[in-house]
Amino acid sequence: MTQDDKTVERLEEAMMRIAAASERHVLAKEACERALHSAPDLSEFAANIDALCVRIQGVLNRKEG
Numbered sequence: 001m002t003q004d005d006k007t008v009e010r011l012e013e014a015m016m017r018i019a020a021a022s023e024r025h026v027l028a029k030e031a032c033e034r035a036l037h038s039a040p041d042l043s044e045f046a047a048n049i050d051a052l053c054v055r056i057q058g059v060l061n062r063k064e065g
Contacts, residue, residue, distance in 0.1 A: 001009075
């Protein structure tokens with residue numbers, strides 16, 4: 001095997017590693033995007049907490065009154 005053949009082989013291996021890393025990056029990015037879209041709606045979450053606080057306050061007011 002000549003020096004040029006070794007160089008070409010090393011370049012091909014490097015390109016395969018780059019392609020594999022690029023594919024892993026794309027898959028990770030897609031997973032992050034899916035996780036972002038499946039995250040709960042914060043305004044809905046806040047509304048539920050507000051409603052719970054109102055219910056708790058109602059219970060406390062009945063106990064005091």
